[in-house]
Amino acid sequence: MSDFSTGLADPLKEANEPTSEVVRFGPETPLLMDCGVALDHWQIAYQTYGTLNAAKSNAILVCHALTGDQHVASRNPITGKDGWWTAMVGSCKPIDTDRFFVICANVVGGCTGTTGPASTNPETGQPWGLSFPMVTIRDIVRAQRHLIDALGIETLFCVAGGSMGGMQVLQWAASYPSRVFSALPLATAAKHSAQNIAFHEVGRQAVMADPEWRGGRYLEEGTRPSKGLSVARMGAHITYLSEPALHRKFGRKLQDREAPTFSFDADFQVESYLRYQGLSFVERFDANSYLYVTRAMDYFDLAADHDGVLAKAFAGTKTRFCVASFTSDWLFPTSDSRAIVHALNAAGASVSFVELESDKGHDAFLLEEPNLFATTRGFIGSAARARGL
Amino acid sequence: MTLPDLHTNRIDLKLVAEMVTPGSRVLDVGCGDGQLLALLAETRNVDARGIELSREGVAGCVARGLSVIQGDADTDLAAYPDDSFDYVILSQTIQATRDPRLVLEQMLRIGRRAIISFPNFGHWRMRGQIFFLGRMPVTDSLPYSWWDTPNIHFCTIRDFVTLCDTIGAVKERAVALDAAGGRVGVSAPWWFWNLFGAQAVFLLKRG
Numbered sequence: 001m002s003d004f005s006t007g008l009a010d011p012l013k014e015a016n017e018p019t020s021e022v023v024r025f026g027p028e029t030p031l032l033m034d035c036g037v038a039l040d041h042w043q044i045a046y047q048t049y050g051t052l053n054a055a056k057s058n059a060i061l062v063c064h065a066l067t068g069d070q071h072v073a074s075r076n077p078i079t080g081k082d083g084w085w086t087a088m089v090g091s092c093k094p095i096d097t098d099r100f101f102v103i104c105a106n107v108v109g110g111c112t113g114t115t116g117p118a119s120t121n122p123e124t125g126q127p128w129g130l131s132f133p134m135v136t137i138r139d140i141v142r143a144q145r146h147l148i149d150a151l152g153i154e155t156l157f158c159v160a161g162g163s164m165g166g167m168q169v170l171q172w173a174a175s176y177p178s179r180v181f182s183a184l185p186l187a188t189a190a191k192h193s194a195q196n197i198a199f200h201e202v203g204r205q206a207v208m209a210d211p212e213w214r215g216g217r218y219l220e221e222g223t224r225p226s227k228g229l230s231v232a233r234m235g236a237h238i239t240y241l242s243e244p245a246l247h248r249k250f251g252r253k254l255q256d257r258e259a260p261t262f263s264f265d266a267d268f269q270v271e272s273y274l275r276y277q278g279l280s281f282v283e284r285f286d287a288n289s290y291l292y293v294t295r296a297m298d299y300f301d302l303a304a305d306h307d308g309v310l311a312k313a314f315a316g317t318k319t320r321f322c323v324a325s326f327t328s329d330w331l332f333p334t335s336d337s338r339a340i341v342h343a344l345n346a347a348g349a350s351v352s353f354v355e356l357e358s359d360k361g362h363d364a365f366l367l368e369e370p371n372l373f374a375t376t377r378g379f380i381g382s383a384a385r386a387r388g389l
Numbered sequence: 390m391t392l393p394d395l396h397t398n399r400i401d402l403k404l405v406a407e408m409v410t411p412g413s414r415v416l417d418v419g420c421g422d423g424q425l426l427a428l429l430a431e432t433r434n435v436d437a438r439g440i441e442l443s444r445e446g447v448a449g450c451v452a453r454g455l456s457v458i459q460g461d462a463d464t465d466l467a468a469y470p471d472d473s474f475d476y477v478i479l480s481q482t483i484q485a486t487r488d489p490r491l492v493l494e495q496m497l498r499i500g501r502r503a504i505i506s507f508p509n510f511g512h513w514r515m516r517g518q519i520f521f522l523g524r525m526p527v528t529d530s531l532p533y534s535w536w537d538t539p540n541i542h543f544c545t546i547r548d549f550v551t552l553c554d555t556i557g558a559v560k561e562r563a564v565a566l567d568a569a570g571g572r573v574g575v576s577a578p579w580w581f582w583n584l585f586g587a588q589a590v591f592l593l594k595r596g
Contacts, residue, residue: 375452
């Protein structure tokens with residue numbers, strides 16, 4: 001049911017019947033998950049841009065971050081806003097949809113059309129909620145591989161993404177090296193740090209502390225843990241920025257008032273901004289999805305799957321890599337990217353790496369960053385020449 | 390495709406490129422804007438990689454499609470396994486490293502051969518500036534004043550040969566170039582090179 005006054009889609013409906021393309025899988029193609037569960041009724045929602053060439057050699061898979069979705073370069077049906085990476089993906093953009101066939105799928109555990117806790121469990125007819133199996137980055141990538149199989153694509157020309165999207169890029173390169181011609185992991189890490197797990201735990205506890213969460217059964221009971229999820233988003237949002245960016249944007253400026261009100265109103269602009277970020281987030285995102293997908297990031301440790309040696313994850317790889325980090329990103333600092341680069345060097349992989357100057361923090365990879373665009377254009381252009389595109 | 394001018398007037402780069410067997414794996418340490426990498430990729434068909442300290446240099450290289458990582462010769466060579474490359478090149482950079490001996494040892498560990506080019510601090514012009522003016526030399530190829538130079542470990546050709554002997558590196562080829570870029574007499578003795586060579590290029594292998 002869509003809201004006719006705004007033309008926006010109902011988030012709950014999007015979880016099961018998205019406006020995007022969907023591939024549905026049955027018991028003949030179960031999703032084998034790391035936790036041991038085989039999901040035998042599941043679906044993956046995706047968007048595509050551009051045209052797949054006859055040789056099916058020009059496909060780029062874009063992987064979205066924690067609270068992203070498949071609407072990378074087109075209007076989001078739930079928010080009515082532009083796609084989340086229109087700066088990077090589109091006609092004549094660094095990831096050029098005139099040249100390449102771009103695919104972006106919602107992650108398993110997400111809430112915009114790929115099976116997750118907000119989806120209906122076919123066995124019970126109720127939302128999965130907390131009975132949904134725990135998700136890992138590898139599960140997310142496995143599901144994407146099923147989609148790529150279904151699209152008849154053998155080798156992806158490039159897999160690209162930032163943050164949690166970058167984790168998926170690394171997992172793709174490690175799990176299916178022969179199917180990834182080039183890889184562009186941005187502002188990411190091969191494992192989630194203790195600090196990052198700690199921030200996620202605060203977010204999850206905020207959701208679960210909201211009485212409207214109802215032990216995860218809020219969808220059945222007709223409530224929403226909006227306050228808890230909003231607080232989780234506010235806290236997380238700070239980690240995506242940097243002190244200089246916050247200072248430049250807000251400083252200590254007051255919100256629509258001349259003097260402090262001596263109350264707990266949002267006196268400061270930065271408070272008002274965070275409250276708005278929290279409120280707008282709860283309108284588009286499922287609280288249980290937030291728990292599951294943050295957990296997937298926490299569990300990510302690519303080296304742990306390879307005797308603790310990250311280089312082994314990339315042994316013998318022919319994939320061409322380009323790794324980039326940002327100077328002011330303290331959530332996924334440059335040292336995380338360097339660890340990836342050192343492992344790739346040790347594996348003899350073809351790798352480029354650059355730390356880009358930006359004061360915008362972790363979010364820089366989503367924003368107008370000319371240096372990132374130049375780097376991406378150069379990398380994709382040279383990979384395309386090597387691929388004969 | 391915008392690659393740097395391949396018809397480079399940098400004689401030393403051409404000399405280095407000549408020493409590289411076509412089709413080999415090459416790491417250029419301190420690759421700058423990628424001029425040598427582009428020359429090698431274009432004329433020697435090599436699998437060329439680079440390391441560069443400056444952010445601008447790396448961003449420019451990557452934007453040109455070269456495989457370059459931002460890193461430091463002093464710290465980042467340790468991440469590469471033994472025999473990763475056929476050649477590891479250090480072009481006009483050794484004098485700017487903190488620990489030239491360690492860098493040289495790492496180069497000979499990760500590469501089967503090492504190529505090093507460097508400015509000769511024993512050249513007569515250098516000696517002349519110190520001897521007659523009593524000042525640290527400033528030349529066209531080394532234009533820095535003592536207080537702003539990135540070059541912290543100058544050596545003469547003779548000093549370099551001594552370091553090679555100390556670490557047991559074998560000199561397969563050595564060429565000295567005069568200030569005009571011409572080769573200093575091949576059969577000339579070391580002292581002659583040390584006086585008239587403005588720069589030198591050495592091809593080394595492990596002893």
